[in-house]
Amino acid sequence: MMDEGTELSLTIAQIVQRLKGTNLHSQIERQAKECLHRPEIKLESLKDDVRHFLKASGWEKKLQNAVYRELHVQPPPCHPATPPEHTKEPLAYMRKAQASWEKRILKSLNSMCTELGVPLARKRPAIEQKELTNKWNEMGTDEPDLSRFRPVYAPKDFLEVLISLRNPNHDSSEEASSKSYWGLVQVPLQVRDIPQMREAYSELCLTSGQLGIDDLTHVPPDLFESEHIRIGKKVLSEQDSAAAQQYSRQGCPTGLRADLWSLILNSTNSPEDVLHYNQLKAGVIHHDLLVDKLIYKDVKLTASNDDYYFVFEDYLYQVLLCFSRDTAVLDHFSYNSATPPKSYIQGRVGEEEFAVVYPPNGVIPFHGFSMYVAPLCFLYNEPSKLYAVFREMYVRYFFRLHSISSSASGLSSDPCNTMMRLLVIMLKHEVTGLRSRAGVVTPGLRVARTVRRTAGFPKTDIGGEERLRN
Amino acid sequence: MSVNTVSCTVKPAITLQLGDAKTDTSRPGVYVIDVTLPIGQTVNIQEISFKNYYTACLTLRLLIRGEEGAAKWATCLRNRCLMPSPHTEEGSQDYYSVYRQQMLIEPDNVLAVRLILRQPSSSWLNFSVEEIKIHPCITEDPERDIPDWLSDLTHVDQLSDLQGLPDPQTVSSSIQQMWALTEVMQTNQTTASVGRFDKAASHVKDLMLIYNVVLVRFIS
Numbered sequence: 001m002m003d004e005g006t007e008l009s010l011t012i013a014q015i016v017q018r019l020k021g022t023n024l025h026s027q028i029e030r031q032a033k034e035c036l037h038r039p040e041i042k043l044e045s046l047k048d049d050v051r052h053f054l055k056a057s058g059w060e061k062k063l064q065n066a067v068y069r070e071l072h073v074q075p076p077p078c079h080p081a082t083p084p085e086h087t088k089e090p091l092a093y094m095r096k097a098q099a100s101w102e103k104r105i106l107k108s109l110n111s112m113c114t115e116l117g118v119p120l121a122r123k124r125p126a127i128e129q130k131e132l133t134n135k136w137n138e139m140g141t142d143e144p145d146l147s148r149f150r151p152v153y154a155p156k157d158f159l160e161v162l163i164s165l166r167n168p169n170h171d172s173s174e175e176a177s178s179k180s181y182w183g184l185v186q187v188p189l190q191v192r193d194i195p196q197m198r199e200a201y202s203e204l205c206l207t208s209g210q211l212g213i214d215d216l217t218h219v220p221p222d223l224f225e226s227e228h229i230r231i232g233k234k235v236l237s238e239q240d241s242a243a244a245q246q247y248s249r250q251g252c253p254t255g256l257r258a259d260l261w262s263l264i265l266n267s268t269n270s271p272e273d274v275l276h277y278n279q280l281k282a283g284v285i286h287h288d289l290l291v292d293k294l295i296y297k298d299v300k301l302t303a304s305n306d307d308y309y310f311v312f313e314d315y316l317y318q319v320l321l322c323f324s325r326d327t328a329v330l331d332h333f334s335y336n337s338a339t340p341p342k343s344y345i346q347g348r349v350g351e352e353e354f355a356v357v358y359p360p361n362g363v364i365p366f367h368g369f370s371m372y373v374a375p376l377c378f379l380y381n382e383p384s385k386l387y388a389v390f391r392e393m394y395v396r397y398f399f400r401l402h403s404i405s406s407s408a409s410g411l412s413s414d415p416c417n418t419m420m421r422l423l424v425i426m427l428k429h430e431v432t433g434l435r436s437r438a439g440v441v442t443p444g445l446r447v448a449r450t451v452r453r454t455a456g457f458p459k460t461d462i463g464g465e466e467r468l469r470n
Numbered sequence: 471m472s473v474n475t476v477s478c479t480v481k482p483a484i485t486l487q488l489g490d491a492k493t494d495t496s497r498p499g500v501y502v503i504d505v506t507l508p509i510g511q512t513v514n515i516q517e518i519s520f521k522n523y524y525t526a527c528l529t530l531r532l533l534i535r536g537e538e539g540a541a542k543w544a545t546c547l548r549n550r551c552l553m554p555s556p557h558t559e560e561g562s563q564d565y566y567s568v569y570r571q572q573m574l575i576e577p578d579n580v581l582a583v584r585l586i587l588r589q590p591s592s593s594w595l596n597f598s599v600e601e602i603k604i605h606p607c608i609t610e611d612p613e614r615d616i617p618d619w620l621s622d623l624t625h626v627d628q629l630s631d632l633q634g635l636p637d638p639q640t641v642s643s644s645i646q647q648m649w650a651l652t653e654v655m656q657t658n659q660t661t662a663s664v665g666r667f668d669k670a671a672s673h674v675k676d677l678m679l680i681y682n683v684v685l686v687r688f689i690s
Contacts, residue, residue, distance in 0.1 A: 008676060012683045019684065028688050051685065063688065064681045071680070079565035081519060081601075090563050167559070169524055169595050188593060190558040242677070406559055 010077035015070045023272055024066050028059050058239065065241040069266040073396055075335050089337035091406045093167055098337050098404040101161050105364055106341050108152050113290060116148050120290050120343055120358055129285050136281070140305060140313035146297045151367035158366075158402060159184075165404065189406055203249035211251025232256045241266050258379040265392040269385040277384035280322035287325075291359045295320045299370045312377035316370050319387050323394075329361035332395035337405040338362075363399075372398050475603045476513050479506050483587070483598060499590055501525075505583040505602055515577035517605040519567040524597035525587040526556040530568060532575070533582040541581055546573035549588075556591035570607070 019025055032050050035041055035057075041049045054060045078087055089095045113120060124132070135142065163184045166172065170188060192200060204210065209224035219225070228250060235247045236259050244263040252260045262268070284292075295317070305313040323329070333340055340362025348354035373390050380386035400409055485498035507513060512535055530547035547568055553561040570577055583604065589597040 008679065012680055015680065016684055016687050019688075025688060032688075047686075054685070060681075060685060063685055067681055067684050068677070071677075079519075079567060081521075081567075082565045086563075086565070091559060092563060171593055171595055188558045190555055190560045 007077055011071070014074060014077065015067055018070055018074070019063075019066055022066075024062060028054065028063060031057065031059055061239055065239070065263075065266045068241045073332070073335065084334075088333075088335065089405055089407075091167075094165070094337065094404050094406050097161065097165055099339070101158075101404060102339060102341065105152055105366075109290070109341075109364060112150065112152075118290055118293075122288050124286060124288050128288075132285050136285075136318070138314055139317040140299075142296075144293075144296060146293060146300065149293045149297050151294060151298060151301075152364055154367040155402075161404065187406075190408070209250055211253060215251075229253045229256070232260065236260065236263065239263065261379065262385070262389050265389060265396070267385075267388045267392045269382065269388060273388050274384045276328075277322060277387050280325050280387075281318075283325040284321045289324060289359055291324050291365055292321055294365050295324065295370070298365060298367055302368055303370045303374045310374065310377075312374070315377045315383060315386060316373050318383045319373050319390055320365065320370060322387055323391065324359040324361055324363070324365070326361045326391065327357075329363065329391065329395060330357065332399060333362060336399050336403055337407075338399070338403045363394075366402065372401075474605055474608070476507065476511075476606050478508075478583075478602075478604055480504075480602050481506065497592065497595070499588060499592075501587040501598065503585045503587065503599065503602070505585070505604065507581060512579045512581055513604060514607040515570060515573075515580055515583075515604055516607045517567050517569050518583065519565065519601075519603045519605065520585075520599045521565050521601040522552050522561065522563060523600055524553070524562045524589060524594045525599055526553045526589045526591065526597075527551050527587075528599070529586040529588070530573070531584040531586065532577055532580045533584070534575075534577075535579045535581055543584070544575050546575050546577055548574070556589060557593050 031054065035050060035053045038053065041053065051060070054063075075087060085095060089098065112118075163186070165185065165187050167187060198205070202208070209228060211225070211228065214223065215221065215225035215228075232247060232253050233256065235243050236256060241264055244260050248260055248264060299313060299316045299320070303310060303313065303316060305311055330340060340357045341364060342355045343358035344351065345354040345356070372394065373386075376386055376390050376393070380389055397409075400407065481504045483501040483503045486500040486502060487496075487498040515532075518530065528547065528550045529545065530550075531543050532546050533541050533543050535541050550568065552564070552566060585599060585602070587597060587599060
């Protein structure tokens with residue numbers, strides 16, 4: 001265990017290392033050099049004057065936002081003897097479970113590939129490239145024959161894996177049954193108790209205003225809504241990620257949500273980002289991947305167009321097909337418990353120098369994957385911007401929804417066990433009674449709902465099925 | 471962490487429990503592991519590192535050779551918490567180090583180390599510590615044995631990238647401004663929110679320090 005000073009120094013060194021060589025770094029260097037010609041920059045106070053210029057021109061704020069982003073995604077410095085796999089996931093049995101799960105997915109993909117005789121990747125003929133370019137903005141009108149393809153796995157398969165997780169060093173004997181966990185996930189991970197949740201989510205307390213509650217039509221807007229919107233506009237004008245994140249804890253006004261989310265994620269739509277997106281698009285045009293079929297099938301099954309509620313099917317293809325080819329996503333595997341799957345050049349199986357990550361971003365799409373993108377389509381209408389926001393959301397949060405991890409932000413602890421704990425505390429008597437009569441409690445909470453919670457819409461017909469809506 | 475380690479023998483763990491160990495069905499909650507050096511050898515310890523395996527807290531004792539050859543046991547670390555919650559996984563398989571500066575006594579002329587492991591939770595089938603390593607002090611002369619961090623302060627120009635920090639005056643002035651701001655805001659808060667705000671203020675302080683250092687590194 002390191003002391004605070006050492007930990008801070010290591011954190012700073014890691015952040016400097018990560019940001020050096022980035023586009024932002026070269027832009028700041030260029031700005032610092034160019035400002036030397038300015039009359040207000042004096043030789044005797046060079047550093048201070050340059051810093052003052054960078055602050056006044058907004059570059060210091062951009063750097064702060066980039067540093068804040070790194071602090072969010074990078075794990076805290078750990079003991080020097082810690083091996084890399086331990087940094088990704090400290091518990092050996094979870095690493096083993098994740099590796100076994102990945103093997104299963106890869107086997108499923110490879111067997112489908114072999115059965116159907118479809119290559120993992122192929123270059124498109126020129127005619128096909130031209131066709132795809134012409135219908136890039138309306139890929140949803142395409143109706144390819146995907147009957148032979150099947151999703152690699154569905155959320156319920158992953159749920160079964162999570163439910164079956166067991167710590168081999170944990171006492172699961174009969175005497176311990178009274179201490180067994182209430183929920184489906186039987187792993188002894190730390191979950192916040194009520195006082196800790198009160199502190200962590202203090203902005204949800206009754207004395208604090210919240211959009212969605214204190215801005216309803218019968219509540220005068222002067223009480224909370226007007227002031228909150230005014231502060232929101234100020235936060236956006238300051239372009240401070242940390243301030244935006246803190247602000248959003250009391251809700252984002254609908255009209256400011258898109259800009260606030262992209263500010264919180266430090267997701268810009270600079271010319272470089274647009275260029276990167278267009279390069280990915282070119283990759284889609286030139287090469288066809290097997291996972292493209294999986295994406296098509298998933299979108300058609302889960303988030304295809306509906307005249308009333310969802311008209312952004314084309315955006316889903318434009319984002320997900322590019323996402324599969326984005327090797328920048330591979331960076332997140334340094335803190336993800338998962339490992340990107342590898343494929344080998346034909347005839348060179350097992351030879352590491354002929355191994356490639358497949359798909360290029362290391363993420364095999366599953367049934368329901370398109371639901372990660374669907375809600376964002378309501379906020380962003382520019383494909384490159386939508387793509388940038390989705391990618392950042394994925395590498396920060398969404399990847400945890402389909403990987404086995406003991407992380408406090410992971411699926412095994414938060415939010416499933418947190419919600420279960422709350423339910424048990426609130427319904428203690430009822431749950432105890434059920435348990436003693438039935439012997440087993442199987443709560444209705446499902447991991448699959450965590451995916452569906454971010455998309456989907458209610459049907460308005462009487463007697464129709466109601467799904468959770470975000 | 472020093473890469474030098476001394477050769478030592480880790481003995482099998484001995485359980486400490488009340489009652490008859492053979493007939494008692496409950497699992498022990500205390501283990502003792504002795505680590506001995508080759509006969510006649512002593513070490514001035516810089517660091518003891520290990521990998522935890524479900525031990526909740528650790529006490530360290532050292533067998534120190536005194537004057538005239540008499541050896542005496544002394545406690546150098548008392549109940550260091552390795553798992554914040556003994557019933558849950560956090561910290562259960564992490565790597566740890568105990569540094570010389572953290573010990574209650576000077577760990578010099580050490581003949582043996584005793585690790586007393588405690589796990590009050592009955593949730594776990596077994597607990598231990600693994601990969602125990604003893605790292606000796608680098609300097610040979612105990613009279614001139616000062617901590618590395620103290621000697622590094624006198625060689626600012628030779629700081630490596632890992633220790634690059636900005637001019638203390640600049641950092642301290644920006645931190646002082648932030649601190650003044652937090653002080654003003656603290657006096658206007660009710661008692662109920664002061665505790666939270668202290669944490670937030672400390673977090674903001676750390677953030678500002680990080681921002682300043684990174685910016686200075688970029689433009690230097």
